[in-house]
Amino acid sequence: MKKYSPPKWALSFLRFFYKERYVEQIEGDLFEIFLRDGSTRKAKRQFGWNTIRFFRLRYLKGIDDYEQLTTLAMIKNYLKVAIRTLIKQKSYTAINISGLAVAIASTLLISMYILHERSYDNFYPDIERMYRVANGDNGRWTPTLLAQTIQAEIPQVEAATKVNGLMESFLEAGNQGILQDGGLWVDENFLSVFDIELLKGSKEYALSEPDHMILTETIAAKFFPDKEAMNEIIEIDGDPFKVVGIVSDPPKNTHIPYKYIASNPVDPEQKYYWSGNNTFTYAKLKPTARRGDVSIMLADLYEKKVGPDYIAYTGHESFEALVKEYPNRNFAFTLIPVIDIHLKKSHFTLGTQGDAESILIFSLIALFILIIACINYINLSTARSAVRSKEVGIRKSLGSQKKNIILQFITESTLITFISVILAGLLAVLSIKLFNQLTQRAFDVVDLITPGNILVLIVLLVFVGPLAGSYPAYVMSRFNPIDALKGGITKSGKATLRNILVAFQFATSVFLITVTLVIYLQVEYLKSQDIGIDINNTLVVNNGIQLESKYDVLKGQLEQIPSVELVSKASHVPFYGFPDYGYKVPDGSKSFSPNNAFLAPGVEKMLNMELLDGRFFRKDFIPDTASIIVNEALVKELGWEDAVGRKLRRDNIDYTIIGLVKDFNFASLKREVEPLIIRYGWDAYEIGIYHQRFILVQFSSKNLRKVYEEVEEQWSQISGGYPFEARFLDETFQLQFEAERRFGMIFTTFSGMAIFIALLGLFALTTFILQKRFKEIAVRKVMGASVPSLIRMIIKDFTKLVLAGSILGIGGSFYWLDDWLQEYSTRIELSWYLLTIPIAIILIITWIVVSTKSYKAAVANPSKALKDE
Amino acid sequence: MKGTHLGEFEELVLLIIGVLYPNAYGLAIKQEIANQTKRSPAIGAIHSALSRLEEKGFLKSHLADATHERGGRRKKLYEITASGKQAIEYNRSLRNTLWNQIPALAWKNL
Secondary structure, X not given: OOOOOOOHHHHHHHHHHEOHHHHHHHHHHHHHHXXXXXXXXXXXXXXXXXXXXXXXXXXXXOHHHHOOHHHHHHHHHHHHHHHHHHHHOHHHHHHHHHHHHHHHHHHHHHHHHHHHHHOOOOOOOOHHHEEEEEEOOOEOOEOOOHHHHHHHHOOOEEEEEEEEEEEEEEEEEOOEEEEEEEEEEEOOOHHHHOOOOOOEOOHHHHOOOOOEEEEEHHHHHHHOOOXXXXXXXXXXXXXXXXXXXXXXXXXXXXXXXXXEEEEOOOOOOOOOOOOOOOEEEEEEEOOOOOHHHHHHHHHHHHHHHHHHHHHHHHOOOOHHHHHHHOOOOOOOEEEEEHHHHOOOOHHHOOOOOOOHHHXXXXXXXXXXXXXXXXXXXXXXXXXXXXXXXXXXXXXXXOOOOHHHHHHHHHHHHHHHHHXXXXXXXXXXXXXXXXXXHHHOOOOOHHHHOOHHHHHHHHHHHHHHHHHHHHHXXXXXXXXXXXXXXXXXOOOOOOHHHHHHHHHHHHHHHHHHHHHHHHHHHHHHHHHHOOOOOOOOOEEEEOOHHHHHHHHHHHHHHHHHOOOEEEEEEEOOOXXXXXXXXXXXXXXXXXEEOOEEEEEOOOHHXXXXXXXXXXXXXXXXXXXXXXXXXXXXXXXHHHOOOOXXXXXXXXXXXXXXXXXXXOOOOOOOOOOOOOOEEEEEOOOOHHHHHHXXXXXXXXXXXXXXXXHHHHHHHHHHHHHOOOOOOEEEHHHHHHHOOHHHHHHHHHHHHHHHHHHHHHHHHHHHHHHHHHHHOHHHHHXXXXXXXXXXXXXXXXXXXXXXXXXXXXXXXXXXXXXXXXXXXXXXXXXXXXXXXXXHHHHHHHHHHHHHHHHHHHHHHHHOOHHHHHOOO | OHHHOOOHHHHHHHHHHXXXXXXXXXXXXXXXXXXXXXXXXXXXXXXXXXXXXXXXXXXXXXXXXXXXXXXXXXXXXXXXXXXXXXXXXXXXHHHHHHHHHOOOHHHHOO
C-alpha cells in the first residue's frame, strides 16, 4: 500500500496561523494520529481536517507574535545603520538630499501655481452659463447699450451687465483721502449675473441708484476702522457715493479682483452710439439656452444695431460692402466663456493675465526636475554600490538574506526622501516671496497645502523613496558574497543609459543658459535702440486734470525752481499708451485710425523731436487748433510723397498738416512705429481740460530725488490735497520690459536649478567612472602615466558627453528662440558666438568638477588599489 | 472564584493526567478518555483544555525527547501541580459532602 505523507499545506497553515509555542505539540499529535491511521490517503485527509479544527482563537498569532523580536529589532537596526551610513558619507548625503529637496520644493511651488491658475472663476455656481460678450472675435470693448439690449431682446439671456474697470480713483471719507485702485463700475444687474451675495445691505436695493456703492470688507475696514461703513458717504473723485452694501473680498482666483463696486447705470438722458465701444459686457444665459443660438442672435443684433452707425462713420454704402472689404474681420458680437478668460483669453481679464503657455512650461520644468533628481539619486546610489560591496559581502556571509539587504537600502533611501521632503517644505515656504515675484501672484504659505501637494508628498514618501532605493538595492543584493569580499564587483547597471541621461542634463542646461542669455541680450539691444526722442530728464506728473485752472499757477511755481527748465502738458505721453482716433482723407478715398495725442507747445522741444518739414505749433496761436503734425509712418501708410499742406478730416473738421516729424517710438519697441497725429494741446483748461492729463517737467539737475521732492512740494501746495503721482519718463520706458524681465528671471532661476541638478548628476557619474577605473588608473600610474595625463584621459570622456548634449541643447534653444524673436520688430541675430558661450560655461564647470574628483584618484597611492588582489 | 473553577471536562482531563502519570501528553490523554469514558473528544479540545489548565496553574509541563512517530516533534508531558491536586480534591470533597447529605429516603422510590 502506498504510503502518504501529511499534506504540506496543512503544515504551512499551522506555522502561519498558530502561535509558535503551540505548533510543535499540535504537529506532534497530528503526526501520531496520522501514523496510527496507517499513513493512508484517508489519514492524510484527516490530518488536514484536524489542522483546521485547531483553528481556535487561543492558538492564533496575535499582534505581539508579529512584532516579536526579529521584525521590530530589524527595523530598528535598519534605521540605525541607515543613519550611521548617511552620517558617514556626508558629502554624498548632502548632495542627494539637496538635489531631491530642490526638486521637491519646485514641484510643490509649481503644482500650487498650476492648481491656482486652473481654478480661476470656478467658484461661480453658474459658471457654465456665464459669458463675456466680445466685440468681433477678440474685442474687449463693447457699446454701452449692449448689455441692456441683449437682456431685452434675446430671450435666452437671463441677465446681462455692463462693467467698467478696474480703475484707480481718489476716495475721500471724512478727513481721509487716498488713491484707491480696484474700482469696478457696474449697472444694477452685476450682482445677479455674478451671484454675489452681500454681507450687509439688500441685493435688490444696492445698485439701484447712480450714487450707490458697495465696499469689500477690506476697504470698509480701511476707511471706517472703528465704525459701521453702511450708509456712510465716500467721495469718488469728488462725487459723493453712499455705501449701501458690504461684500466679502473676492477670492484670489477671480479675473475681476475688485476692491469696491460703484453704481454706473446707463444714463437715459444721454445719447449713446453703437459705433462707440466704451464698456465690457457680461451675460448669463438661461439654463436651457444653447450657446450657438445665442451667437446667431448676437450676430444679427450686430448687423441691426451697429451696422448703420458703423457705415455712417466709415462711409460704406451698406453693411455688406463693409463686411466684404474686411473679410478677415468678424463683424459680430461673440460669446467667450468666463471660465476661459484667465488662461485662454487672457487679454479679456480685469486682473493679471494668465498664460496657458507658461503653465505648460512650468509643468514640464517641474516634471523634468523631479525625474532628473530621481535619476540622479539612482546614479549616485549605484555609484556608491561598489564602495559598499564589501559591506554587502560581510552581511551576506553573516547570514543576511537578500530581503534584509534590500530592506536596508530601501530604509536608507526612504530616510533620505523623508529628510528631503521636510527640507523641501522649508525651502518652499522660504522661497514663496521670490516665487510670487516671478509669477505676479499673491500666494501665502497656507496655499502650499493643496490636495495636489499632499498627494505629491504621499507619492514621494510612499513610492519615490522606496522606488529610487529599490534599483540599487536590487543590484547590490545580488552580489555574490565571495566576489564582493574580494572587492571584485565594480560593474553595476548599464553605463550607456547613464551617459544618455547625463548628456540629456547637459542639453537642458545649455538650452536654459542659451535662452536666458538671448533674452537678456535682446532686452539690452532693445533698450539701446535709438527711440528717436529724448526721454531723459523728464518727470511726468499724472492727474493734471485735477488742477483745473491752477495748472498755470503750478507751472509758474515750477519754473521758479532753478533746476527746472521747461514745463508743459499733454493728453498722452509716449509709453503710457496712445488712443487711436478715426480720420478720413477729405476726398473719402480712405479712412483710417492713427494714434492721436494732444501736445501743448513746448513738449516737442522737451522730447527733442526732429522736424523734417514744416513747423511745430505756435504758443497761443488759435488757428493751430486746426493744425496737425504727422509722423513718417503716417505718410507712408497713406502712400503720399509729401505731407505738409495736405488735409485730414475728422468729425467734419478738416485739419491741415503743418509739420512732419521723424518717426520716434511712443508705444513699444516690440512693434514698428505706428502712424501718429499730433494735435494742438490747448493752454486754456476750459476747452482743453483733457489736454492736461499729464504735466511734463524737464530739469537739468542730476539729483533726481531732489527734483521729485521739489515738484511734489509745489503740487501739494496747489492741488488742494490730491495725491501726487509722478514717474520719470525713462523709468516708464524701462517698465515695458517688465514681461521680458520676469520671463528672464524665471529662466535664470530654473537654469540655476537645472545646472545645479546636472552638476549632481555629473558628480555621480564621475564618482562611478573613477571607481570603475580605479585599478586601471593604478596600473597606468605604475606603468608611468603622469597625473595630468590621467586627468586628461578622464576629462576626454566627459567632454564628448558635454558636446553631444550641447549640440542638442543649442539646436532646441535656437529653434525656440527664433520663434520668440519673431515677436520683435527690432531683434538681434542668433549668431555663432551665442553658440560658444553656453557650451564654454558648461564645459568649464564640467572640467572643474571632473578634474577635482579625478585628481584625488590620480594622486592616490596605486598600491592601495592593487593590494586588494 | 473564576480562576480556580474546574469545568467538568477539565476535571476529567486533570484526573486522566493523574492516571497516566508520568506519560500524559495530548494524544495519550485523548485515547485514555476514549478508553475510560467512551467519549471521543477532538484533539483540539484536549489541547485547549490543557493550555487553559496550565494557565490556571493546575498543570506543569516539560518536553520529552523527540520521537520518530511524531515526525521528529517532541512530546509535552503534563503533571498535576499542588494547586491542581487541591482543585480536584475540593471538587471531590464537595461532591462527597453533598452525597452524604442526601437523605436515604430520597433514593427510596427509585
